[in-house]
Amino acid sequence: MDTMIPLVLRVLLILGSLGTLIFILKRVRHAKMQIEDTIFWIFFSALLLFISIFPGVLYWASNLLGFISPINLVYLLIIFVLLMHQFSLTERVSQMDVKLRTLAQRVALNQEKLDSSRPDPAPEKEEPSRHNG
Amino acid sequence: MLKLLIVIPAYNEAESITRVVDDLIQNYPQYDYVVVNDGSRDKTAAICRAKGYHLIDLPVNLGLAGAFQTGLRYAAENGYDCAMQLDADGQHLPQYIAPMLETLEDGADIVIGSRFVTVLKPRTLRMLGSYLISWAIRLTTGRAICDPTSGMRMFNRRLLEEFALNPNYGPEPDTISYLIKNGAVVREVQVKMAERTAGQSYLNFARSVQYMVKMGLSILLIQWFRKRDTVTPYLERSL
Numbered sequence: 001m002d003t004m005i006p007l008v009l010r011v012l013l014i015l016g017s018l019g020t021l022i023f024i025l026k027r028v029r030h031a032k033m034q035i036e037d038t039i040f041w042i043f044f045s046a047l048l049l050f051i052s053i054f055p056g057v058l059y060w061a062s063n064l065l066g067f068i069s070p071i072n073l074v075y076l077l078i079i080f081v082l083l084m085h086q087f088s089l090t091e092r093v094s095q096m097d098v099k100l101r102t103l104a105q106r107v108a109l110n111q112e113k114l115d116s117s118r119p120d121p122a123p124e125k126e127e128p129s130r131h132n133g
Numbered sequence: 134m135l136k137l138l139i140v141i142p143a144y145n146e147a148e149s150i151t152r153v154v155d156d157l158i159q160n161y162p163q164y165d166y167v168v169v170n171d172g173s174r175d176k177t178a179a180i181c182r183a184k185g186y187h188l189i190d191l192p193v194n195l196g197l198a199g200a201f202q203t204g205l206r207y208a209a210e211n212g213y214d215c216a217m218q219l220d221a222d223g224q225h226l227p228q229y230i231a232p233m234l235e236t237l238e239d240g241a242d243i244v245i246g247s248r249f250v251t252v253l254k255p256r257t258l259r260m261l262g263s264y265l266i267s268w269a270i271r272l273t274t275g276r277a278i279c280d281p282t283s284g285m286r287m288f289n290r291r292l293l294e295e296f297a298l299n300p301n302y303g304p305e306p307d308t309i310s311y312l313i314k315n316g317a318v319v320r321e322v323q324v325k326m327a328e329r330t331a332g333q334s335y336l337n338f339a340r341s342v343q344y345m346v347k348m349g350l351s352i353l354l355i356q357w358f359r360k361r362d363t364v365t366p367y368l369e370r371s372l
Contacts, residue, residue, distance in 0.1 A: 025358040035301050035351050042350060099193040106192035 009071075010052050017048030040085060047081070135214040135238060137287075139166040139230070140204030142197055143221035147175040153223050154186050161227050167207055168221070171200035198303035205288075205297040217287035218304055225285045229324040233287050236320050242292050243309065245278070246285030247321035254279065262345055266306045269352040274313040279321055281306035292317065301359070307351035315361050 024041045027033045051058060051074060062070040139157065143150055150168065157166050167187045170178045172194035181188040189203055201218055208216040215237055219225045225246065233244045254260055266281045286304060288296060292312070296302045313319050 025355070029358045029360045035307070035355055036347060038355065039347060039350055042354070102193050 010055065013048055013052030017045040017052060020045035020048070044081060044085075048078075051077075134163075135234060136212070137164050137230070137234060138204070138208040138211075138213040138216040139164050139219050139227075140201055140208070140216055141166060141168045141219050141221050142171055142200040142204065143168055143173065143177050143181075144171040144194070144197075144200070145173045145175045145177060146221040147173070147177045147180055149223050150177055150180060150186075150221050151184060153219070153221055154181075154184070157219075157227055161230065164227075164230065165213070166219075167204055169200045169204045171195055171197070198305070201304045202297060202302070205293050209294050209297040213290075213293070215287060215289050216293045218284055220284055224326045224328070226325060226327060229285070229322065230287075233285075233322050233324075236322050237287055237289055239320075240318060241320040242289050242317040243312065243319045244287040245280060245283050245309070245319065245321045246287075246324040246326075247278075247280035247283055248324065248326055249279040250321050250323040252323070262341060265345065266348055266352070269349060270306065270310045270313070273352060273356070274310055276313050276319070278306070278309065278313075278319065281309060283324075283326075285324060285326075305348065307348050307356065310352045311356040311359060314356065 020041065024033070024038050024045070027038075055070070058070050058073055062073040065073070067073045141150075141153065154166065154168065157164065165187075167189055168181050169189045170181065170191060172191050178188065178190050181190075189207060191200060191203060195203070204218075205216055215234070217230070217233070219227065229246055233246055236244045248254075254263065263280065263282050267278055270276065270278050270281055284304065286309075296304075296308075302308050309319060
């Protein structure tokens with residue numbers, strides 16, 4: 001048993017993945033997140049849960065690939081998955097930037113049309129004090 | 134008679150939009166319509182303007198859900214009693230609007246223009262997704278929806294306000310399933326659909342798989358945890 005993932009870590013992993021799942025579903029419940037965006041997190045917490053319940057699969061894989069310690073494989077796997085997710089997030093933020101710029105420009109151009117189609121600009125109010133004398 | 138708005142979401146539909154809208158204007162002048170151009174990269178918007186169509190022109194691409202929601206917000210703000218989606222590629226035939234409206238007036242909240250009420254659903258690979266979604270809806274709601282992926286859907290005032298205001302209300306089967314679970318009355322009316330004559334289907338294999346994963350998770354898992362936001366009526370909100 002000394003080569004197994006420590007019991008404390010396993011319990012933490014199980015609790016962490018369950019917690020993630022509950023947190024995500026709670027946010028969806030209050031309509032804080034779009035369903036498309038929850039799919040990744042549901043799969044991610046399912047992966048964590050799977051690893052924590054069936055660490056044997058991981059031992060087999062780390063043996064096969066030549067990792068010194070199976071925990072390294074866990075870290076590598078998680079870091080990789082998060083990296084990929086970070087990449088797709090960057091992509092999305094970038095697209096949102098472009099959309100936001102387009103939107104702001106559209107609003108400004110429309111406003112310009114409104115302003116320039118107004119017949120007469122209101123004449124500036126003259127300050128009475130200067131013309132009193 | 135109920136005041137109906139036909140929402141026509143259009144993304145790169147320059148080849149078919151005139152045929153669809155001209156048909157509506159000439160043969161069905163009793164219905165109001167609005168084309169929602171979803172930031173098309175072709176001449177869709179220019180054609181609509183040149184022809185004088187009623188157009189809402191989105192400056193960026195929002196996707197089908199966002200475009201359709203735009204149409205529903207318009208309907209909510211302009212006092213329509215009901216609204217429906219009609220595809221710009223000519224698949225949906227307006228001759229079936231009248232029977233759908235009748236069913237809505239009979240007290241349905243949502244009416245689906247369905248290909249498979251009296252006609253048997255073909256057992257082809259293309260229909261596999263439809264079978265799976267029907268099964269998932271039946272499992273979670275106990276109700277049979279013969280054609281869950283049909284985009285030809287009509288909503289009454291209460292539902293169109295709910296669709297107009299909430300995120301996670303895409304015009305997709307998972308929303309239908311969620312609403313059935315929450316007590317909405319959904320009925321199907323048998324319709325025929327035309328084959329698309331121009332443009333390409335949005336769904337390729339990868340997108341189909343992605344769509345099925347989303348629908349599966351959403352129908353089987355996520356909707357159990359969703360809380361329905363009972364809304365203040367649209368017009369009272371903005372007072």
